[in-house]
Amino acid sequence: MKPSRRLLPPLLALLKFVSGYVLASRAYELHRDEYLYLNYGQHLAWGYLEVPPFTALQSWLTLALGGGWFWVKFWPILWGSLTVLLLGRLVMKLGGGIWAVALASLGYMVAAYARLNFLFQPNSFEVLAFTAASYALVRHLQTHRPGYLYALGATLGLGMLNKYTTLFYGAALGVALLLSPQRHLLVGRHLWGGAALALLLWLPNLGWQLLHGVPFRHHMALLHDSQLVHVSAAGFWKDQLLMCFPVVWVWGAGLLALLLTHQFRRFRAVGWLWVAGLLILTVLHGKSYYSLGYYPVLLPFGAVWLEQWVARRWHPRAWRLALLALPVLTMLPLLPFLFTLYPPAYMRRIGQNYQGLGLTRWEDGLEHVLPQDYADMLGWQELADQVWLVYQTLPAPTRARTLIKCDNYGQAGAINYFNRHRPLPAAHSFNGSYLYWFPARPAQPWPYLLLVEDDEPVGVAAHCQSIRQVGEITNPFARERGTRLFLVTRPDTVLLRRVYAEHRAALAPWEAGLR
Known part of the structure; x- marks a missing residue:
């Protein structure tokens, strides 16, 4: 393997980390949710009414380091950077070259993860956990090493300590294996060994839930009655196209290649994982962003397939330059809404150019001066x-x-x-x-x-x-x-x-x- 190819994933991960701080205006404060999660660090426990305890550990460390803005943002930016590193590594494991590594990594950086990896919430680690679990599954299907199934279980166990939506991923994984040629894994002892490891890691939080009367049930009931009941299937699927719009042609190519091509037949469970995961969320009226953890693993497959497709075109170098620039150029007009790049007064001036796109529409259904997340970072x-x-x-x-x-x-x-x-x-x-x-x-x-x-x-x-x-x-x-x-x-x-x-x-x- 060429040194330049081996170094590209960590370099792109470093770019993701640095850009997370650079593309942020200090005119904004922390988000309302971040203040709640930071308070967890002063009340360490095995569970909370909103989420499991993994966020509290990060909060405790943040406060121990002084609690400054840099350390609050350190965690989501770190989890996003590690996700980029995993995607680059997966491209190489699939046989992709430098161009495919760059496309998959940049594709992640210009999609909805730009905003997600800026907020100190459980969502950034959830995306990393789902990506790492999918990575472990792919590597097991490549090498047949049982250790990867235990790594998958450990990742999902940590995911359960981070956010309960990991249960949906686990259910989707079971359905995906059942529908794919890899269904034999369901009767293998190593997959169930990995599941046992996941349960063991989750056990302290599960015990906390039982000791406190399973407050998770009431949390879900409140969420359903106040928010999820208003989520329509049409709105959910519309958002799926918009959230990762700059690279819809990359993850879409990855999904089709996984489900339809002979080249990726042994990884077909990864494609069915996306299908099953999003259908589960549709039936349960899940919020649109709940699905974000299912997309990153599609990017390497799409990038590798497109790299091979471009190699067969006329003037492949021109194709590569154009396709690599396309996600960035598509993202640039939306840059003010992906990063807190500009202060509120400037956002008000440029907001008129984005009317009708829903970017400044709040939960009340009305258009406002700022996106709701931005307004939640002020005052x-x-x-x-x-x-x-x-x-x-x-x-x-x-x-x-x-x-x-x-x-x-x-x-x-x-x-x-x-x-x-x-x-x-x-x-x-x-x-x-x-x-x-x-x-x-x-x-x-x-x-x-x-x-x-x-x-x-x-x-x-x-x-x-x-x-x-x-x-x-x-x-x-x-x-x-x-x-x-x-x-x-x-x-x-x-x-x-x-x-x-x-x-x-x-x-x-x-x-x-x-x-």
Whole structure:
């Protein structure tokens, strides 16, 4: 193997890593979800209401390293870079050359993974885990070494510690093997050995779920009723074309080559894996991006097949240059919506050129100035600083006995993150995993409540000495614009009793399995 060919995958992975930091404007803060996941690092456990514990380990390490922006973004950028490395290696294992390595790797970098690998969420590692599992499957089908099946099992076990949608991948893998010439693996002891290893790795989180009444069931019910019920099959499949549009001709060629050509017949299970995975998500009304982990492995097969196809054309060098440039040129007009490259004011000016494409359409179905993800990255430090300033105005002897309660996890997480080096009590919420972190009722009533609400809370004024607005998010681009901060002085026992009754009521559905 030529040294240049061997070095290309790590060089492209390095390009992915560096570009993740370079193509980002510091005009944006962290995303609301990132603040929640970072708070996991201060509450280590084998499970959480939203996801399994792997994200919490990354959060703990991030906070141990100071919790700065670089370290928060380090993890998703790292997982994306390792995915690029795997894709390049797989191309070479399939016999592809330098051009195919470059096409598969660049294809990944210009698709929806550009945004995905910038956010500190479980999704980046999920894509890496699915790609690594598919890589292990391909390598086993090439070499027949049982170790690759145990590597597949270990990868899926780690995937289950990261996100429960790994169950869908496991189900799709079983269907894919059943439909392919590789169905004999289903009766082999090594595949089941790999499955046992996956279960063993997942076992601590599974035990946590059982001990807490299987809150995953309530999470799925809430997700279904609030979001998944609105996902149509037509919308889901439309998004499949749009998410990886710059390289639809690459992954599409890979899928067809896997399912139809004799050349890749022994890898046919990989093609059926995509088909089965997306059909499962369609039936379950899964969100469009749930499928992103199934696409990367198609890119190497498409790149290798296209490389061989180009070699038979006239002027193959011109074909190679044109096809390699096509994904990048297709992506360039969408660059402002893939990376936080430009500040909000500039995004507002150029947004008129993208009307009708749905790029700035939010969950409310309306067009806005910024994409929803971008608006979810603004206003948080403003809120956190206001809380700190108000807290400092309170009498010093009683200041520490202040309850900070927020409407949602983004508010609570942001207050905790930006004040992590200040002597401020932790902010709390009845939203998500914050239900488990709510403090026990103190022996002495809190002299102050700091409430983060959209409007003045109802029924509070009659049960305290005073309530007044002391802050508000004013950033015109923030999704949280208008969120207010209220200071409640001397709440009475009736109000405090109501707070804890609301907490018990909010927690009860999650632990219904314990009753």
